[in-house]
Amino acid sequence: MCLGIPGQIVEITDIKNKLAVVDIGGVRRQVNIACIVDENHPPTDCVGDWVLVHVGFAMNRINQKEAAETLQILQELAAAQAALSN
Amino acid sequence: MKYVDEYREPKKGEILLREIETLSKTLNKRIKIMEVCGGHTHSIFKYGIEDALPNTIELIHGPGCPVCVMPKGKLDDAIAIAKHTNVIFTTFGDAMRVPGSNTSLLQAAAEGADIRMVYSPLDSLQIARDNPSKEVVFFGIGFETTAPSTAYTILQAAVENLNNFSLFSNHVLVIPALQALLDNPDLQLDGFVGPGHVSMVIGCNPYKFIPEKYNKPVVISGFEPIDILQSIWMLLRQLTENRCEVENQYSRVVETQGNIKAINAMNQVFEVREQFEWRGLGYIPESGFKIRPEYARFDAEAKFAIPNNQVADHKACQCGEILKGVLKPWQCKVFGTACTPETPIGTCMVSSEGACAAYYKYGRFSKVLIESAIVA
Ligand code: SF4
Numbered sequence: 470m471c472l473g474i475p476g477q478i479v480e481i482t483d484i485k486n487k488l489a490v491v492d493i494g495g496v497r498r499q500v501n502i503a504c505i506v507d508e509n510h511p512p513t514d515c516v517g518d519w520v521l522v523h524v525g526f527a528m529n530r531i532n533q534k535e536a537a538e539t540l541q542i543l544q545e546l547a548a549a550q551a552a553l554s555n
Numbered sequence: 556m557k558y559v560d561e562y563r564e565p566k567k568g569e570i571l572l573r574e575i576e577t578l579s580k581t582l583n584k585r586i587k588i589m590e591v592c593g594g595h596t597h598s599i600f601k602y603g604i605e606d607a608l609p610n611t612i613e614l615i616h617g618p619g620c621p622v623c624v625m626p627k628g629k630l631d632d633a634i635a636i637a638k639h640t641n642v643i644f645t646t647f648g649d650a651m652r653v654p655g656s657n658t659s660l661l662q663a664a665a666e667g668a669d670i671r672m673v674y675s676p677l678d679s680l681q682i683a684r685d686n687p688s689k690e691v692v693f694f695g696i697g698f699e700t701t702a703p704s705t706a707y708t709i710l711q712a713a714v715e716n717l718n719n720f721s722l723f724s725n726h727v728l729v730i731p732a733l734q735a736l737l738d739n740p741d742l743q744l745d746g747f748v749g750p751g752h753v754s755m756v757i758g759c760n761p762y763k764f765i766p767e768k769y770n771k772p773v774v775i776s777g778f779e780p781i782d783i784l785q786s787i788w789m790l791l792r793q794l795t796e797n798r799c800e801v802e803n804q805y806s807r808v809v810e811t812q813g814n815i816k817a818i819n820a821m822n823q824v825f826e827v828r829e830q831f832e833w834r835g836l837g838y839i840p841e842s843g844f845k846i847r848p849e850y851a852r853f854d855a856e857a858k859f860a861i862p863n864n865q866v867a868d869h870k871a872c873q874c875g876e877i878l879k880g881v882l883k884p885w886q887c888k889v890f891g892t893a894c895t896p897e898t899p900i901g902t903c904m905v906s907s908e909g910a911c912a913a914y915y916k917y918g919r920f921s922k923v924l925i926e927s928a929i930v931a
Binding site for chain 1: 556557558561567570571573574592593594619620621622647649674675676677678696697698700701703704707711750751752753755756778781785804806807808809810814816817820906908
């Protein structure tokens with residue numbers, strides 16, 4: 470029920486009602502982007518953003534840097550394990 | 556798919572499993588971890604995570620499945636609204652098969668009620684625009700993940716002055732449910748895997764009382780198998796290092812302060828109910844959202860006569876004990892016999908996020924039969 474899927478905003482279709490089109494693994498779908506826009510990040514700046522989509526709404530932007538860091542920890546663990554087994 | 560595939564790679568899972576193994580040896584005792592969210596329960600079964608973990612680590616499946624905690628009386632209320640001749644009742648598919656006292660929404664639809672499944676509350680709003688002579692009601696279920704979307708839908712209806720649209724709010728709140736669980740002496744837990752998408756809205760701070768007052772660590776987690784393994788590893792690390800705090804594994808989506816815009820929309824439209832009934836758990840104080848009086852014209856509870864009956868659960872049903880993590884699904888007498896996903900008696904068998912359905916679907920059934928045979 471709380472499921473969310475990552476998608477990328479490809480087009481803003483209605484600035485006033487804050488509607489956009491996201492690409493979710495090749496499938497295009499209209500979403501509401503009210504939760505992720507403000508003065509600093511207006512709808513027009515959203516194209517290309519990766520977002521987490523839930524029940525027709527983009528609920529948050531996905532942070533690329535944080536995503537990379539989470540995976541980086543795994544690489545460090547792997548390196549440490551390899552060193553131990555040598 | 557980006558942000559999905561890289562969190563499903565078996566190699567990464569093996570690395571984490573090795574670390575988990577080492578830490579659990581250091582701890583050298585049984586560890587009970589509750590995953591609160593039904594989405595996590597589903598992933599754990601789908602990817603066989605429980606079987607891959609060392610057998611000193613036990614996962615307890617918590618109450619974070621909104622469909623599972625919906626009491627029968629609420630379903631009866633929904634069906635009563637849906638049966639009005641002038642109503643188009645709209646709902647997420649998840650709620651269709653939940654048993655009320657006599658029927659489900661699915662059966663009510665078969666008997667002629669106009670009940671439509673939607674993917675988003677915005678679809679329901681479109682149905683209202685397209686059918687101005689009908690009353691369109693949306694069945695609002697879900698935790699804080701979903702509540703902002705229904706709040707925005709009502710704000711949009713207000714902008715458009717769409718007076719034939721209303722919401723039957725059954726939104727529930729995670730923190731009061733956790734509080735109720737933590738106050739239950741039956742349940743001895745060592746830590747929590749925290750709900751990722753609820754936290755994307757409310758942030759990390761609302762969980763602070765868990766380490767501070769109850770001395771248990773929390774790691775907020777994503778939903779892919781690597782996310783969950785990494786969160787379990789982080790919990791074990793806290794336990795071995797004698798730390799106890801709220802950590803965030805899912806930082807690519809969850810920010811410490813949450814999503815302020817979503818929180819504001821929620822607070823603008825909803826207020827907290829004095830109490831709300833949860834299936835199996837009873838009444839929990841301040842655990843649900845109702846619509847504020849300013850938006851009463853969009854409130855199905857103000858528009859329709861709601862029976863609001865309290866209905867006891869089926870006497871064989873152990874869903875309450877399952878949701879509290881006190882019993883395992885196979886310990887319920889009707890599990891897999893009278894209660895199956897096709898003919899559910901309890902809610903935990905309806906949703907794929909319910910512990911009973913997950914055990915049933917992902918082959919635990921046979922293992923369970925063997926186990927219970929040994930015990931008997
Ligand atoms: S087997 Fe069915 S009745 Fe028993 S606890 Fe699970 S869902 Fe409830």
